[in-house]
Amino acid sequence: xxxxxxxxxxxxxxxxxxxxxxxxxxxxxxxxxxxxxxxxxxxxxxxxxxxxxxxxxxxxxxxxxxxxxxxxxxxxxxxxxxxxxxxxxxxxxxxxxxxxxxxxxxxxxxxxxxx
Amino acid sequence: xxxxxxxxxxxxxxxxxxxxxxxxxxxxxxxxxxxxxxxxxxxxxxxxxxxxxxxxxxxxxxxxxxxxxxxxxxxxxxxxxxxxxxxxxxxxxxxxxxxxxxxxxxxxxxxxxxx
Numbered sequence: 654x655x656x657x658x659x660x661x662x663x664x665x666x667x668x669x670x671x672x673x674x675x676x677x678x679x680x681x682x683x684x685x686x687x688x689x690x691x692x693x694x695x696x697x698x699x700x701x702x703x704x705x706x707x708x709x710x711x712x713x714x715x716x717x718x719x720x721x722x723x724x725x726x727x728x729x730x731x732x733x734x735x736x737x738x739x740x741x742x743x744x745x746x747x748x749x750x751x752x753x754x755x756x757x758x759x760x761x762x763x764x765x766x767x768x
Numbered sequence: 769x770x771x772x773x774x775x776x777x778x779x780x781x782x783x784x785x786x787x788x789x790x791x792x793x794x795x796x797x798x799x800x801x802x803x804x805x806x807x808x809x810x811x812x813x814x815x816x817x818x819x820x821x822x823x824x825x826x827x828x829x830x831x832x833x834x835x836x837x838x839x840x841x842x843x844x845x846x847x848x849x850x851x852x853x854x855x856x857x858x859x860x861x862x863x864x865x866x867x868x869x870x871x872x873x874x875x876x877x878x879x880x881x882x883x
Contacts, residue, residue: 688871695876696857696877696879697771697877698861698872698874700871700873703871744810744811755813755816755824756813756872758811758812759810760808760809760810761808761809761810
């Protein structure tokens with residue numbers, strides 16, 4: 654069974670600064686996908702960034718980037734130039750590369766960006 | 769493109785009562801998911817449909833929960849009878865097709881409170 658662990662229940666950062674959210678996972682699979690989702694108070698889960706395990710290059714999306722360490726089974730999210738609108742719950746999620754496989758989420762990290 | 773629509777937004781019922789949630793996925797999306805998100809936790813998959821067939825319902829408490837996706841479009845999730853531990857946000861998501869790294873698009877969820 655796959656598990657996803659987010660060891661930081663809460664984090665805060667000053668506006669315009671950089672913050673890194675941690676995520677580790679456990680799997681015996683070799684081919685899989687990793688995701689970071691953002692959930693603001695409106696409750697809608699929004700995809701922030703995704704990474705294919707077979708790609709060595711770390712994914713980036715504007716101010717968001719990941720540090721994917723496959724051997725360490727680590728997948729951290731870096732948010733640069735933090736904005737007030739980044740305040741939300743952030744979930745790390747994992748999916749193996751099999752048709753019909755489920756998305757497994759971590760417990761989440763509440764990020765607060767302070768003005 | 770219209771997003772995933774869910775209703776109602778909130779529902780309050782007493783234990784042992786019945787409740788139903790509705791979801792209309794993004795047009796053309798073949799795969800539909802129902803998640804349960806208990807406060808302070810990440811979403812947990814309850815059931816996954818591919819068109820109108822069930823792909824994964826291994827985590828659905830079948831003694832009280834049921835779901836259907838007639839005609840392979842919209843879906844309903846029912847709880848009968850409800851228990852206190854069913855208090856949660858119920859999220860619906862859809863993706864173009866199952867497998868690989870197809871991103872899931874989420875609705876705003878239904879917050880269920882059991883008295």
